[in-house]
Amino acid sequence: MKPHIRTKTQFDFADIPEATAFEAGYLVSVNSGWRSIRPVIDPARCIGCEQCYLYCPDGVISVQEGKAVIDYDFCKGCGICAKICKAGAIGMEAERK
Numbered sequence: 001m002k003p004h005i006r007t008k009t010q011f012d013f014a015d016i017p018e019a020t021a022f023e024a025g026y027l028v029s030v031n032s033g034w035r036s037i038r039p040v041i042d043p044a045r046c047i048g049c050e051q052c053y054l055y056c057p058d059g060v061i062s063v064q065e066g067k068a069v070i071d072y073d074f075c076k077g078c079g080i081c082a083k084i085c086k087a088g089a090i091g092m093e094a095e096r097k
């Protein structure tokens with residue numbers, strides 16, 4: 001059987017959307033109810049490198065005016081952003097009701 005061969009597509013950096021879930025409306029419900037820990041950004045340490053934005057699996061991080069901003073309505077609290085941040089600008093804190 002022949003393997004499926006994908007067509008190579010060329011694209012520029014400008015073709016990549018600002019965030020993977022650019023319109024939060026693509027997700028149907030706010031999930032903050034089941035998150036037990038949340039990432040908290042220290043703006044003083046954030047250097048705007050966009051690594052957290054690139055690695056966040058839910059696309060809920062954007063970089064605004066050189067600082068990372070998290071959409072807590074759709075962040076699931078996985079902590080990947082905190083692991084990837086070399087500047088140590090993201091800490092995970094317990095959710096408070």
Ligand code: SF4
Nearest residue numbers: 046047049050052085
């Ligand atoms: S990875 Fe860290 S330093 Fe880079 S934009 Fe995100 S929070 Fe800021």
Ligand code: SF4
Nearest residue numbers: 056075076078079081
């Ligand atoms: S904790 Fe996970 S879902 Fe939330 S902003 Fe960080 S990487 Fe994205």
